[in-house]
Amino acid sequence: MRWKRETRTAPPAAAESGAADTALTDTARRLGETRAELLAARTDLATLRGELAAAQQLARQASAGEARARALEQLLLRDAGAQAADRDRTIAGLRAELEQTRAVQLAAVGLPEHTVARFLTLGGGLVALLAVPDEDRYESPPVYGYECLTCGHQASGAYRIADGRRWANEHASTCRALPAPVIDLPVQKGATR
Structure with missing residues (x-):
């Protein structure tokens, strides 16, 4: 080895x-x-x-x-x-x-004479715009005003329709009086109207 x-x-x-x-x-x-x-x-x-x-x-x-x-x-x-x-x-x-x-x-509701327009009040009544002829002046334009058929308020003296319309509309937008009911209800015995 x-x-x-x-x-x-x-x-x-x-x-x-x-x-x-x-x-x-x-x-x-x-x-x-x-x-x-x-x-x-x-x-x-x-x-x-x-x-x-x-x-x-x-x-x-x-x-x-x-x-x-x-x-x-x-x-x-x-x-x-x-x-x-x-x-x-x-x-x-x-x-x-x-x-x-x-x-x-x-x-x-009967509308007054000389009504030219009507406006609805807040309470549901009517305001009538009136064109009343001026009787003092011959052939003059009418005098405009309004009458509320609900509360009875009136105004007149406008010589232009725009002024009368504005007055009537202003009153209608604020009047809250409710119109008298139209339906005639039967009266009960002993009740008074």
Whole structure:
């Protein structure tokens, strides 16, 4: 058998040995830090996956809730539309009844002579705009004034129709007197009128 001759190398210098040990220690330390960072990243990833799943669940619930809300909104709008149509029909009926009542009242109230226009008061009465001929002056324009057929207030002396109209309209916009009832109710025995 042949023996191999062993060649020995010189032992590393102490400085080189210390540097290698330091490098090895640094590498081990960095490897430990990297493992810790990797473990923290895996934990964060698991947390984010859980949060993502929860957010997706909330989005599905919100979408379902939104669909229910849209359906409910359409139902409420349909109901509100029907109620509005009923209200509009009621209002139209009441307006027609009011116009009919006013027509009856107008027919029952005799307008004064020389009436050229009439105005409705706040209380539902009438103010008549009058054009009374000036008897003192021959062929002169009429004198305009008004008479409230509800409260009895009168004014005259305007030589222009615009002034008489303005006076009558101003009184009609402030008079709250109610006209006398037109319907004659039967009198009960023992009651007085």
